[in-house]
Amino acid sequence: MSGSRTKSRLVVEIALWCSTLLILIPLYFVIVNSLKSATEVQMMTAKLPAVFHFNNYVEVLKKANVPRAFMNSAIFSISSIVVCAVLSSMASYILVRRNTRINGMIFNLFLVGMIAPMNMVTTFKLMKTLHLINSYYGIILLYAASFIPFTIFLYNSFIRNLPTDLDEAGVIDGAGPLRRYISILFPLLKPVTATAMVINFVGCWNDFVFPLYFVTESSKWGVILLLYQFIGAYYSRHDLLFAGATMIALPTLIVYLLGQKYIISGMTAGAIKG
Structure with missing residues (x-):
């Protein structure tokens, strides 16, 4: 055996x-x-370079507006995941603790949002009507809205396994719903919050569609659109393309490595608590 x-x-x-x-x-x-020269890259082998050309990264920084694109992607990613985490956790708290038929229907609508594709034409018209095209606020809210269904799904399963005795103790102490959420509930949501933030950060950082449709000013492009433009301009310089791809992938790799333990615990905590 x-x-x-x-x-x-x-x-x-x-x-x-x-x-x-x-x-x-x-x-x-x-x-x-x-890290290879342009000639070595043409061979497309996995051997180490004869000489490490770290100047490829310097050349990419000079020829592409990388710092600006990194700042734009950081603004989009960090702001959207924070907004999404706050709104999703608050919504999940109400949906779980007030277990009514209407709240059940609302939760099911959020689940539909995980499956149904976004209509880009309708979304573009709405964004244009609200003057949110080429706006940091518009892109941040758009990303946050697209992440909310999945994030609410994570929070919902986690909060269901938190004892209601904590809420009752808060009520006895005179704490209102907002105070109970801030002081009691949200500190307990650290694993699932970290999980949602890491997953949503990676999704936002690597997204190509939203900036392509809703950001027409190159000064507000993120790293993925910058790489797309760079591929068109330097198609024959594979050494620079590989260097640019490495630079763009590095932040998501670091974030994922730092948050991988929270991803595992956040995904499983809702199933083993109680």
Whole structure:
């Protein structure tokens, strides 16, 4: 019996290592080729460069407006995930604690938002009517709105497993709903909040569609649109393209590595609490 378990565990570990290599090998290929000369990159091999050309990154910084694009993407990503986390946690708190038929219907509508695609024509007309095209506020609210259904789904399953005794203790102490949310509930939501923020940050940072449709001023482009423009301008310079792709992917990689333990705990906490 123990021998079969050992074999099963070994098979699972081998499968996980193979899955990991599927991610690490392309990442290694991009990073290594970003440090090669233009001639070496044309060979498209996975060998280390004869000389490490770190000047490729310097050249990308000079030829593309990378700092501005990084700032724009940071503004879009950080602001939208904060707005989404606050609104989603507050909405989930009410939807869970006030278990009425109307609140159940509202929650189901949010679930539909996870499945139904966004109509870009209608959204563009609404954004234009509200004068939110080429606006930081408009893009931030758009991202926050698109992340809210999934984030509410995460919060909802987590809050359902928090004991109502905490709310009752707050009521006895004279705390209102907002005070109970700020002082009692939100500090307990750290795992699921970190999970939602990391996932939404990666989604916002790597998004191509919203900036393409709703940002026409190049000064407000994020890193993905900048890379798209850079590919068109320097199509034959694969060394610079690899360097630009590495620079753009680095923030999401760092955020994911820092938040991976919260992602695991946040995804499972709602199922094991109680």
